[in-house]
Amino acid sequence: MNRSAGKLIIVSGPSGSGKSTVVQKLLERCSLPLLLSVSATTRPPRAEEQNGVHYHFLSDKDFENRRQNGEFLECKEVFGRGYWYGTLRSTVSAGLNAGKWVILEIDVQGAMAVLEQEPDAITVFVHPGSMEELERRLRSRATETEDVIRRRLDVAAEEMSYRHLYRHELINIDVDPTVESLCGLLHQYQ
Ligand code: 5GP
Numbered sequence: 001m002n003r004s005a006g007k008l009i010i011v012s013g014p015s016g017s018g019k020s021t022v023v024q025k026l027l028e029r030c031s032l033p034l035l036l037s038v039s040a041t042t043r044p045p046r047a048e049e050q051n052g053v054h055y056h057f058l059s060d061k062d063f064e065n066r067r068q069n070g071e072f073l074e075c076k077e078v079f080g081r082g083y084w085y086g087t088l089r090s091t092v093s094a095g096l097n098a099g100k101w102v103i104l105e106i107d108v109q110g111a112m113a114v115l116e117q118e119p120d121a122i123t124v125f126v127h128p129g130s131m132e133e134l135e136r137r138l139r140s141r142a143t144e145t146e147d148v149i150r151r152r153l154d155v156a157a158e159e160m161s162y163r164h165l166y167r168h169e170l171i172n173i174d175v176d177p178t179v180e181s182l183c184g185l186l187h188q189y190q
Helices: 019-029 060-068 090-095 110-119 129-139 146-161 173-187
Strands: 007-012 034-036 074-080 083-086 101-107 122-127 167-170
Touching: 007 019, 007 083, 007 090, 007 110, 019 034, 019 101, 019 173, 034 146, 060 074, 060 083, 074 090, 074 110, 074 173, 083 090, 122 173, 129 146, 167 173
Parallel strands: 007 101, 007 122, 034 101, 122 167
Antiparallel strands: 074 083
């Protein structure tokens, strides 16, 4: 990967950790030249999601063709639901070449796959402190069936076991201080 002046940042954390909100606010508030890499997925868009903004929504066939062409820095099936997610090499290298600090918001296995290729990536794991708190947050959303919650909790427990492999661990209780800490720690890499 040609990186010139840019940097690669990987943010992971279990579902319910609030990592998407943290990343969104970081983009608004942090003065570094950050760019969020838009992943590709075969999952159908949710009501509020726009193609090319939240994800590049691809058909199974298109995703598979791109996978075989080596267009992904990493890709995998997440949640065992049959949906694929992947980081496009072209997005990351265009950002790095433009001197951006490219953020990948990806799951732990994707993160490990990227780290093998990009060991200097700045890795950050966001979580709510404990599995109890995570369960409380997932349940309070009340949008998922018990089955889905159970499955997400199993995945979350598995993901939490990877947290020591990240350079930074951020406990997200209140989003504003978490965003401030993250912005501060990223500035140390300037
Ligand atoms: P959601 O379907 O809720 O948007 O995302 C589900 C999970 O997929 C999240 O844990 C998210 O971090 C992960 N994810 C999103 N994009 C990618 C990607 O490009 N690669 C990998 N490995 N995981 C991703």
